[in-house]
Amino acid sequence: xxxxxxxxxxxxxxxxxxxxxxxxxxxxxxxxxxxxxxxxxxxxxxxxxxxxxxxxxxxxxxxxxxxxxxxxxxxxxxxxxxxxxxxxxxxxxxxxxxxxxxxxxxxxxxxxxxxxxxxxxxxxxxxxxxxxxxxxxxxxxxxxxxxxxxxxxxxxxxxxxxxxxxxxxxxxxxxxxxxxxxxxxxxxxxxxxxxxxxxxxxxxxxxxxxxxxxxxxxxxxxxxxxxxxxxxxxxxxxxxxxxxxxxxxxxxxxxxxxxxxxxxxxxxxxxxxxxxxxxxxxxxxxxxxxxxxxxxxxxxxxxxxxxxxxxxxxxxxxxxxxxxxxxxxxxxxxxxxxxxxxxxxxxxxxxxxxxxxxxxxxxxxxxx
Ligand code: ABU
Numbered sequence: 001x002x003x004x005x006x007x008x009x010x011x012x013x014x015x016x017x018x019x020x021x022x023x024x025x026x027x028x029x030x031x032x033x034x035x036x037x038x039x040x041x042x043x044x045x046x047x048x049x050x051x052x053x054x055x056x057x058x059x060x061x062x063x064x065x066x067x068x069x070x071x072x073x074x075x076x077x078x079x080x081x082x083x084x085x086x087x088x089x090x091x092x093x094x095x096x097x098x099x100x101x102x103x104x105x106x107x108x109x110x111x112x113x114x115x116x117x118x119x120x121x122x123x124x125x126x127x128x129x130x131x132x133x134x135x136x137x138x139x140x141x142x143x144x145x146x147x148x149x150x151x152x153x154x155x156x157x158x159x160x161x162x163x164x165x166x167x168x169x170x171x172x173x174x175x176x177x178x179x180x181x182x183x184x185x186x187x188x189x190x191x192x193x194x195x196x197x198x199x200x201x202x203x204x205x206x207x208x209x210x211x212x213x214x215x216x217x218x219x220x221x222x223x224x225x226x227x228x229x230x231x232x233x234x235x236x237x238x239x240x241x242x243x244x245x246x247x248x249x250x251x252x253x254x255x256x257x258x259x260x261x262x263x264x265x266x267x268x269x270x271x272x273x274x275x276x277x278x279x280x281x282x283x284x285x286x287x288x289x290x291x292x293x294x295x296x297x298x299x300x301x302x303x304x305x306x307x308x309x310x311x312x313x314x315x316x317x318x319x320x321x322x323x324x325x326x327x328x329x330x331x332x333x334x335x336x337x338x339x340x341x342x343x344x345x346x347x348x349x350x351x352x353x354x355x356x357x358x359x360x361x362x363x364x365x366x367x368x
Contacts, residue, residue: 006146014361024061027103030127034164038188061343106347107355112198178242196220213244306349
């Protein structure tokens with residue numbers, strides 16, 4: 001084993017040197033299952049469909065992901081890619097069967113890098129239970145090369161029906177009811193066992209900020225607290241989001257002291273104190289440039305703010321998101337436009353389709 005540090009990343013904005021970028025190969029629209037159905041909007045074109053996505057859409061998404069990877073490499077950032085598996089196969093455990101899997105375009109949902117550790121999340125959809133396998137070859141390599149790297153896996157959940165609230169099984173709930181449920185923190189996932197997706201976690205050095213919503217429950221947040229003993233773990237909620245999964249189209253740190261927050265999903269006053277009492281500014285993000293997500297896409301138009309920060313002065317923004325780019329430019333950032341909209345349907349935006357391996361910098365306490 002050589003004595004080198006491969007894995008190191010403590011926050012979302014220090015200079016990025018090594019990253020995983022997802023692939024679109026073989027991505028499927030997953031078959032109906034409780035947690036997924038709760039997220040698919042009631043008027044979505046995805047309702048009732050499942051199976052492999054078409055070759056032309058996969059090729060286009062891969063072209064954009066390859067271009068993004070090449071651009072990062074030209075800037076001196078090392079890029080690794082996952083090993084897709086056959087996502088069209090049926091999977092099962094003793095507790096359930098799923099007709100298809102999902103894909104490996106969004107590594108951010110699965111892998112949480114905290115310092116020298118990469119933690120595989122529990123995940124909360126059955127179709128995503130085995131997704132970690134796509135990243136195992138890379139994690140094994142990092143583990144072999146870096147004697148200090150910690151490869152951890154959170155306890156695999158059983159994901160029986162007891163994990164999901166039946167109230168969410170209807171496709172006629174309506175936005176008003178959904179907003180009331182979000183306000184009441186009544187989400188599709190129950191407290192049967194710890195559940196979390198890695199994309200519900202934001203890293204601020206010693207503090208981890210975790211969204212409680214559809215994909216992460218309170219037991220999942222408690223598990224993270226017990227696991228990251230040297231960190232402070234904070235649960236946050238965003239009333240105003242009828243489909244609360246993943247924090248990274250809602251609350252986006254840009255650099256030390258500055259966060260953009262989705263104006264439809266504002267962080268409640270009480271929860272802002274952590275940041276504002278420590279001199280951080282939370283400003284409303286710009287509006288998305290689109291009124292609708294692209295076809296067959298799970299995510300909202302707020303992927304506009306799903307940006308990838310390369311360092312505290314440089315940020316990648318999706319090319320068509322001109323209002324978000326303009327706002328970040330005015331805030332003094334160098335904005336790199338990256339075309340990715342035709343890959344959104346495969347699992348998200350520029351932050352979703354990446355996972356940190358190495359950012360320069362050390363563990364800091366931003367909220368002493
Ligand atoms: N994976 C991020 C999606 C969040 C959203 O749909 O707004």
